[in-house]
Amino acid sequence: MELRSPRWRPWAAPAWTFAYGALHVWWLTGPGAPSAPPDEPFSPGRWAAVTLAFLAAAACSLIAARAGRRWTSPARWSLVMAAWASGAGLILYSYLIAISLVAMVFGQYGDWASLLTRAAGTTGGVLTVACAVAEQRRVRRGCPACGRVHGRSPERRTDPTPRWAYVAAYVAVAGCVARVVAWVIDVVRPGGPSPIALGSPFTLFVVLLVLAGTVLPLSLVHRWGRIWPRWVVPLAGRGVPRWLVLGPAFFVGASLTGYFGLAGMTAWLLGEGNLAEDTVVVWHLAMEMFGYTLWGLGLLVAATSYYGLTRPDCPLPEVATPRAHGSARHAPPGA
Secondary structure, eight states: OOOOOOTTGGGHHHHHHHHHHHHHHHHHHOTTOOOOOOOOTTSSOHHHHHHHHHHHHHHHHHHHHTTTSOOOHHHHHHHHHHHHHHHHHHHHHTTTHHHHHHHHHTTOOOOHHHHHHHHHHHHHHHHHHHHHHHHHHHHTTOOTTTOOOTTTSOOSTTSOOOHHHHHHHHHHHHHHHHHHHHHHHHHOOTTSOOSOOTTSHHHHHHHHHHHHHTHHHHHTTSGGGTBOOTTSGGGTTSBOOHHHHHHHHHHHHHHHIIIIIIIIHHHHHHTOGGGGOTTOOHHHHHHHHHHHHHHHHHHHHHHHHHHHHTOOOOSOHHHHSBOTTSOBOOOOTTO
């Protein structure tokens, strides 16, 4: 049994990314075209977005058109890597989407053209990465029903979390702690007023930020993040909706990695912006930049483990059921 997707779905990524790239070309070269939103700070320029978009459209088009043809494994892996690179590049190029959304929530943002452009770039990147993951699953000869490589992939939520995922999660917590410590050193003064006013929007933002640096990474690697614990009485023992955890993890991880790990580190190394001012304390800035970067990377790495552990159960029980000696049966190709 093979679970088939609608025919239009494989073409969503190439159509979206081609339209995104064509819009940028129109802004850059079209006579009478409206003025485009300003280039993203510390980016290679708008032609970089055009290159990434058309590379993503080409790779995803070839992947979508591959059905029914016999391609060699190296050629298919090349398409997977091209799709991964271009998709991740589009997401990183639109790294300011997180700042724009946060500012919009708190009523401090009005540049809707830039917001929509960044949202379109992020959407194109996500669609391209999804296309790469689907093709990668096929190249690895994963189960056509659930996508697992039976015998090598986790089969259920109760399987143990890999050690590398634990390391990544606690690196994320350490990065959050480093950033919070730097903030406390910067704003807290003995005998001075409290930097946080109860009930203010900034207080809510700080609370959410701390939760995203402690509870979120830990939920990615501990059992209570996959199965509701006993004290959650109405839901105890049931599976936690995977995207309730994965959504914030991927969003926060990609945002921190793009904004601080890519743009921030680039500005710091080039001595641009307010990072080049003489008043900047190097060790304090390092705690902020490396704290945010490690926080984001740790979330992304731990989220990949959570993604594999929380896949839906395989609908082919005769394929995924463990044998008596504890190993799982392998899914025959095209089962």
